[in-house]
Amino acid sequence: ALTNSHFGNLLSRGLSEESIQRNGYRTIPEDLSFIEKCPDFLEMAVPLQKSLYAKGFKKSIYQIATGLIVADGLIKRGISLAGVPGFYKLGGKWIFNLSSGMLIPTRNMKGEIVGLQVRRDSSDLRYLTISSKGLPEGVTDHISRTHFPLANPDLRKCFSIMLTEGPLKADVACELSGGGTPYMALQGVNNRADLPMVFAAMKKQGIRRVVNTFDMDKIINPHVAAASRSLEKLISSHGLKSEIELWDEVGAKEMLDRLLSIAKERGVEVQLEVTDTVYMAASYAAQVLYRSGKAEDFFKEKK
Numbered sequence: 001a002l003t004n005s006h007f008g009n010l011l012s013r014g015l016s017e018e019s020i021q022r023n024g025y026r027t028i029p030e031d032l033s034f035i036e037k038c039p040d041f042l043e044m045a046v047p048l049q050k051s052l053y054a055k056g057f058k059k060s061i062y063q064i065a066t067g068l069i070v071a072d073g074l075i076k077r078g079i080s081l082a083g084v085p086g087f088y089k090l091g092g093k094w095i096f097n098l099s100s101g102m103l104i105p106t107r108n109m110k111g112e113i114v115g116l117q118v119r120r121d122s123s124d125l126r127y128l129t130i131s132s133k134g135l136p137e138g139v140t141d142h143i144s145r146t147h148f149p150l151a152n153p154d155l156r157k158c159f160s161i162m163l164t165e166g167p168l169k170a171d172v173a174c175e176l177s178g179g180g181t182p183y184m185a186l187q188g189v190n191n192r193a194d195l196p197m198v199f200a201a202m203k204k205q206g207i208r209r210v211v212n213t214f215d216m217d218k219i220i221n222p223h224v225a226a227a228s229r230s231l232e233k234l235i236s237s238h239g240l241k242s243e244i245e246l247w248d249e250v251g252a253k254e255m256l257d258r259l260l261s262i263a264k265e266r267g268v269e270v271q272l273e274v275t276d277t278v279y280m281a282a283s284y285a286a287q288v289l290y291r292s293g294k295a296e297d298f299f300k301e302k303k
Contacts, residue, residue, distance in 0.1 A: 019171070090135075102118065159209060
């Protein structure tokens with residue numbers, strides 16, 4: 001079940017209680033001590049832990065025992081775990097390679113779960129794809145990194161689709177649009193291996209335009225900017241029209257206000273007559289910068 005903190009986090013992003021339930025988010029807790037109530041699984045985990053240590057994987061008895069329970073529950077429901085990302089087999093037993101945090105399903109166009117991402121509460125790497133890379137009989141390749149929100153309208157009735165980064169962000173954006181605008185998400189700007197197959201399937205559905213709505217660091221981060229331009233070429237090469245969303249005047253105003261606030265906090269006096277023309281200029285400058293391919297030069301000078 002979701003913890004109260006994770007449930008509150010999702011509500012604060014703009015998701016409704018109904019959509020949180022529908023989308024299937026779950027919590028894997030940091031504290032797995034509840035597993036002490038399952039001594040049989042703890043006993044089973046002891047030799048498996050030693051075997052994993054020998055293979056260079058350090059996992060606690062609690063993690064292994066909990067992973068055994070997850071796998072056992074699914075197998076008893078008649079589900080085969082062979083080839084499923086996040087599961088591995090050791091000592092004849094299937095185990096889920098869990099990672100604590102909030103689980104976010106990755107879904108295909110049919111709404112089927114094809115992967116899991118975990119949002120960790122405290123880590124430099126906040127989002128992590130659940131996998132069993134390097135583990136016995138674990139899936140290491142071809143894990144789906146393309147997500148379609150359950151709230152999407154019927155793609156057969158849509159001309160365009162918005163492309164963003166991160167399944168959770170796509171879920172929230174789709175919710176805030178009222179479900180009338182279709183979204184899809186990559187798990188990272190460079191996770192494009194799925195896209196040729198996905199674009200072909202979308203064309204059959206009737207989609208003709210893909211709109212790049214990645215974060216605005218596509219303007220000032222040269223790596224993201226390069227990935228963004230490369231994506232545009234990929235979209236066009238598959239016979240789809242490529243467009244890009246940049247700051248509108250509202251977004252430009254928000255960024256300018258943030259910069260002025262930072263200046264004030266640091267005791268830097270800024271005299272600026274704020275008019276609509278300023279915001280229009282900021283928006284236009286962002287677009288020119290992106291189109292010119294000069295993001296790298298700007299990035300070096302952005303301080």
